[in-house]
Amino acid sequence: MAVLVIADHDNAALKDNTHKAVTAAQKISGDIDVLVAGQGAQAAADAAGKIEGVRKVLLAESAELDQGLAEAFEALVVPLMANYDAVLIPSTSLGKNIAPRIAAKLDVAQISDAVEVVDANTFVRPIYAGNALETVQSSDAKKVITVRPTAFKAAAEGGSASVETIAAPAAPAKVKFVEQQIVQSERPELGAAKIVVSGGRAMGSAEEFQRVIEPLADKLGAAVGASRAAVDAGYAPNDYQVGQTGKVVAPDLYIAVGISGAIQHLAGMKDSKVIVAINKDGDAPIFQIADYGLVADYKTAVPELMSALDGSAK
Amino acid sequence: MKVLVPVKRVIDYNVKPRVKADQTGVDLANVKMSMNPFDEIAVEEAVRLKEKGVATEIVAVSVGPTQAQETLRTALAMGADRAILVQANDQDLEPLAVAKVLKAIVAEESPEVVLLGKQAIDGDNNAVGQMLAALLEWPQATFASKIEIAGGAAKVTREVDGGLQTIEATLPAVITVDLRLNEPRYASLPNIMKAKKKPLDVKELASVGADVASRLKVLKVTEPAKRGGGIKVETAQDLVMKLKNEAGVL
Ligand SMILES: Cc1cc2nc3c(=O)[nH]c(=O)nc-3n(C[C@H](O)[C@H](O)[C@H](O)COP(=O)(O)OP(=O)(O)OC[C@H]3O[C@@H](n4cnc5c(N)ncnc54)[C@H](O)[C@@H]3O)c2cc1C
Ligand SMILES: Nc1ncnc2c1ncn2[C@@H]1O[C@H](COP(=O)(O)O)[C@@H](O)[C@H]1O
Numbered sequence: 014m015a016v017l018v019i020a021d022h023d024n025a026a027l028k029d030n031t032h033k034a035v036t037a038a039q040k041i042s043g044d045i046d047v048l049v050a051g052q053g054a055q056a057a058a059d060a061a062g063k064i065e066g067v068r069k070v071l072l073a074e075s076a077e078l079d080q081g082l083a084e085a086f087e088a089l090v091v092p093l094m095a096n097y098d099a100v101l102i103p104s105t106s107l108g109k110n111i112a113p114r115i116a117a118k119l120d121v122a123q124i125s126d127a128v129e130v131v132d133a134n135t136f137v138r139p140i141y142a143g144n145a146l147e148t149v150q151s152s153d154a155k156k157v158i159t160v161r162p163t164a165f166k167a168a169a170e171g172g173s174a175s176v177e178t179i180a181a182p183a184a185p186a187k188v189k190f191v192e193q194q195i196v197q198s199e200r201p202e203l204g205a206a207k208i209v210v211s212g213g214r215a216m217g218s219a220e221e222f223q224r225v226i227e228p229l230a231d232k233l234g235a236a237v238g239a240s241r242a243a244v245d246a247g248y249a250p251n252d253y254q255v256g257q258t259g260k261v262v263a264p265d266l267y268i269a270v271g272i273s274g275a276i277q278h279l280a281g282m283k284d285s286k287v288i289v290a291i292n293k294d295g296d297a298p299i300f301q302i303a304d305y306g307l308v309a310d311y312k313t314a315v316p317e318l319m320s321a322l323d324g325s326a327k
Numbered sequence: 328m329k330v331l332v333p334v335k336r337v338i339d340y341n342v343k344p345r346v347k348a349d350q351t352g353v354d355l356a357n358v359k360m361s362m363n364p365f366d367e368i369a370v371e372e373a374v375r376l377k378e379k380g381v382a383t384e385i386v387a388v389s390v391g392p393t394q395a396q397e398t399l400r401t402a403l404a405m406g407a408d409r410a411i412l413v414q415a416n417d418q419d420l421e422p423l424a425v426a427k428v429l430k431a432i433v434a435e436e437s438p439e440v441v442l443l444g445k446q447a448i449d450g451d452n453n454a455v456g457q458m459l460a461a462l463l464e465w466p467q468a469t470f471a472s473k474i475e476i477a478g479g480a481a482k483v484t485r486e487v488d489g490g491l492q493t494i495e496a497t498l499p500a501v502i503t504v505d506l507r508l509n510e511p512r513y514a515s516l517p518n519i520m521k522a523k524k525k526p527l528d529v530k531e532l533a534s535v536g537a538d539v540a541s542r543l544k545v546l547k548v549t550e551p552a553k554r555g556g557g558i559k560v561e562t563a564q565d566l567v568m569k570l571k572n573e574a575g576v577l
Contacts, residue, residue, distance in 0.1 A: 081487070082494070083457065083467055106487040110469050113422070113457035122423050122542035125452045135546070140451055141344040145353050146551050149543040187500075188466035191482065193492040208576070233577075241506065251472065251486045251507055258365075258446055258506065260488075266576040276343060283554065287574045289566065295559075304557040304574065307566055317563035325567050325577070 014133070015044035015068075016099040019090070021107070022049060022057035024079070029205050030103035032167035034160045035064050038101050039168070040130035041156075044068050046097070047174075050089060052079035055176075062174040069174050075181035077190070084185035086111040091118045093179075099133070099156035104261075105204075106252075108159050116157035123157045124149065128164035142257040142280035162204060163263035163284060196250065203253065206236030208266045209282070211255055214242035215271025215292075215311060222248040225315050226270060232322055238262065238282075240272045256281035270311050274299025291315070328476070328498075330373045330382045331438035332407065333429055334366040334389050336398040337449040350547040353449075362398045365444025367405070368504045371511040372474060373442050374406035381476050384408050386436055390428050392416050396527060403522035404514030410525070415532040415539075422450070424539035426458035431535045433463060438499065440481065445470050445503040456503035466496035472507040 016038045021030035031047065038045045046069045049058040058072040071093070077085035090111075094100060100115065102108040104126050116123040128146070129137035135150045136158065203209065210233065212226035222243065230237045239249035241256060255262055257280035267285035272278060274290070274297055282288070283302055290303035293310045300306040307314055338344055339359040347354045362370075376382035387402035388411040389395040399410035413428050420428070433441060446453040460467035468474075468483035472491065475482040476498070484493045486505045496502075514522070532539065560566045570577045 080494075081492070083460075083469070087461060106470065106485075109453050110457065110467075113452075113454035114461040114467065116454070117423060117426060117458035117461035120423075122421055123452065123454050123458075124543075125450075125454060139551070140548070141338070141353055141449055142451065143551060144344040145346045146549050148546040148549070150546055151543055153542050185466070187497040188468075189495050191493040191495050193487070193490065195487075195489040195492075245507065250490065251505075252488055252490060254506075257448065257451065266570065266574075277340070283551075287570070287576050288554075288557070289570070300557070300559070302554050302557070304554075305566055305569055306557060306559045307563065308559060309563075314563055318566065321564045321567040322577075324564075325571060 014042045014098045015046065015096060016042045016101060017093065017097040018045060018047045019100065019102040020047050020049045020057060020061050021103045021105055022051060022054060024051045024054040025056050027057045027060035029167050030105065030162040031061060032064055033162040033165040034101045034103050035066060035168040036165040037127065037130050037160045039066060041099050041133045046071060048073065050078040050086065052076055058176045062176055063170050063172050065169045065171040067172045067174040070176040072176050072178045073181045075184070077184050078181055080190040081107045081110060082185060082188055082190065083111045083114045084188055085182060087114045087118055088182035088185065090115050094119055094155060099158060101158045101160050103162050104159040112157055112159045119155055119157065121153035121155050121157055122151060123159065124151065125159050126161045127158050128161050142276050143283065144276065161261060163261055200230065201234065201236045203236040203238055203260050203262055206264050208233045208235035209238050209262050209264045210235045210268045210270065211238035211240065211272060212243055212249065212270050213240040213272030214246065216243060216248050219248045225311060229315055229319060232319060240278050269299055270315065272299055273297045274302065328382050328440065329384045329386065329436065329438040330376060331433065331436055331441045332366070332369050332373050332385060332387050332402065333441065333443050333455070334370065334387050334398055334402050335363040335447045336360050336389065336391050336395040337363045337447055340364055340448055346548055346550045350549055352548050360394070362401050363444050363447045365446055365504060367511040368506065368508050369442040369444055370402045370405045370407060371509045372504060375509065376476065377406065386411065386438065388413065388429065388432050390415055390420060390425050399527055400522050401514065403525040404519040405512060408525065410527040412527065412529045413532055413535055414529055418539070420539055421541050421543060422452045422454035423458055423542065424537065425455050426462055427537035427539065428535050429459050430462045431537050440476070440498060441501045443501070443503045445505050456501050460501035463501070465499050465501050467501045468494055468496050469503045470505040471502050472505050474502060474508070
C-alpha cells in the first residue's frame with residue numbers, strides 16, 4: 014500500500030502544508046511519495062526529498078500545472094493512481110480545485126478537509142462550519158483526501174529521497190490561463206503564521222484597516238486576516254478571509270479586532286491556541302471563545318496595545 | 328444559452344447546528360432551512376446573465392426531499408424559468424452521487440453552463456461542481472468572483488490563495504461561485520406569486536438512473552471540544568502582561 018502526497022509549493026520553496034500532509038499520510042502507509050507539479054520546481058522537489066519518511070519525489074513540470082489548472086492535474090494524477098491507494102492534498106485553493114476532479118475520475122468519494130486519520134479507511138472531518146465532527150469510513154478501494162493542514166504537525170526534515178522527473182500531460186484543450194494578480198507579501202502566510210491579527214467590519218474603510226490592523230500585525234510579526242464583512246466591503250483582499258468558507262488558521266495567538274464572532278468566522282480560527290478579542294460590545298459572541306477579552310473601542314485600545322508592546326519589548 | 332443551476336436545501340446559515348445526543352448526525356427537526364447561500368449567488372448570477380441577454384433559459388435543479396420544492400420555488404421567484412426536483416426522500420446523497428444525478432440531468436437538458444455554489448454549508452465538501460465537470464469532461468472554473476460569457480467561452484476570475492486568477496473555459500463549462508460574485512436579490516412578492524405558476528417537474532431518484540451508492544459510512548457525529556472559558560482584561564497593558572507571562576505567546 015503506497016500513498017501519494019501532492020505538494021504545496023511555489024516552485025522555489027516547499028510550503029509547510031506539504032510536511033503536514035505527509036504526517037497525515039503516515040497514518041495510512043509508510044510508503045509515501047510526494048508529487049511536485051509546477052514549473053521550474055526543482056528546488057521544491059529537492060526540498061520534498063528531505064522530508065523524513067518520504068520514499069520518492071515525482072517532479073512534473075508544465076505551464077498548466079504551474080497555473081493550477083484542474084484539467085492538467087487530472088490528466089497527470091489519475092493515471093499515477095494506478096500505483097497508489099490514496100492521494101492526500103493540502104486543502105488550499107489549489108487542493109480544493111483539483112482533488113474532487115481526481116476523485117470523480119477515479120469514481121471514489123472525496124474525504125474533504127480531514128482533521129484526523131484514524132486508520133487507512135477512517136477519517137474525521139468537520140461539517141456544519143466546524144460545529145460537528147464526522148467520523149467516516151470509506152469503502153472505496155482508493156482514497157482521495159484533502160487535508161486540513163492546521164490539524165497536523167509538520168513532518169520533520171531528515172529524509173534523502175531521490176527526485177524522479179515524470180512527463181507532464183499535454184495542455185488541456187478546453188481551458189486556458191489568462192492572467193493572475195498574486196500579491197507577494199513580506200508578512201508570514203496566513204495559514205502558517207504563529208500570530209494572526211484580523212480586522213472586521215468595525216474598521217469601516219480600507220484606509221482604516223491599513224492604519225490599524227497592519228501596523229499591529231507588523232509589530233508582532235503576524236499575518237493579517239479579516240472577517241467576511243471586511244473583505245466584502247473591500248477593506249481587505251479576498252484571500253485574507255478567515256472562516257468556514259475562507260482560510261482556516263490555528264496560530265499560537267489570534268487577535269480579532271472589531272469582529273463579532275459569527276459561527277462562520279469562528280469555524281476558521283477557533284482552534285487557535287490563544288484567542289484575544291477586542292470589541293466594544295461586551296456581549297459580542299467572540300468573547301465566548303476568547304481567552305482574553307478586552308471590551309473597548311479599538312480606536313483607543315489598539316494604540317494602547319501598540320505602546321504596551323513597545324514597553325514590554327525592553 | 329441555457330443555464331442549469333443546482334440548488335441545495337440546507338440549514339439556514341443563521342442557525343447554530345446542534346449535534347444529536349445519539350451521535351448519528353445534526354438535529355434538523357424544527358430547524359429553519361433555506362437555500363444554500365452560495366446557490367443564491369449562483370441563481371442571482373444566472374438571472375443577471377439572462378437580464379443581459381446572454382442566457383435565454385434558467386433551469387434550477389435540486390436533489391433532495393419533497394421540501395426542497397420550497398427551495399426551488401425560491402429560485403423561481405428570483406428569476407429561474409423552471410425547476411426540476413430529483414426526489415430523494417430518505418437518503419442524504421454524497422457529492423459524487425449528486426454529481427452523477429446532475430450529469431444525467433445535464434444529458435437531458437443540454438445546458439451550456441452549469442452554475443453551482445462552491446460549497447454547501449452543511450457538509451462543507453466543496454466538491455460537487457468539480458466532480459460534475461470531471462464526469463462530463465467539461466472544463467471547470469471554480470470560486471468565481473467575476474464571470475463574462477462571450478464567443479462560446481466563459482472568462483472567469485477566481486478567488487485563489489494569494490489573490491485572483493483569470494481563466495477562460497470553452498463552453499459547455501461548469502462554474503462554481505464564490506461570495507464576492509454578486510449580492511443576491513430578495514424575491515419580490517409579485518415574483519413569489521408568479522413563481523407558484525412556473526413549471527416544477529418532480530422526478531423520482533430511481534428514474535434518473537444514476538449510481539447513487541454511498542461510499543462513506545458515517546460512524547459517528549460528535550461535538551468538537553469546547554474551549555475553556557476565558558477572562559476579560561481591563562487594559563491593553565494587562566493584556567500584554569497576560570499574553571507574555573500567563574499564556575507565553577509573546
Ligand atoms: C455562506 C456564508 C459564508 C460565510 N463565510 C464566512 C467566513 O468564511 N468568514 C467570516 O468571517 N464570515 C463569513 N460569513 C459571514 C458571517 O456570517 C458574518 O456576517 C461576518 O463574519 C461578520 O463580520 P464582522 O464580525 O466583521 O462584522 P459584524 O458582525 O458587523 O461585527 C462587527 C463588530 O465590530 C464591533 N465594533 C464596531 N465598532 C467598534 C469599535 N470602534 N471598536 C471595537 N469594536 C467595534 C461591533 O461590536 C461588532 O461586534 C459567511 C456568511 C455566509 C452566509
Ligand atoms: N443535493 C443537491 N442538490 C442540488 N445541488 C446540490 C446538491 N448538493 C450540492 N449541490 C450543488 O453543489 C454545490 C457544492 O456542494 P458541495 O460539494 O456539497 O459542497 C452546492 O453549492 C450546490 O450548487
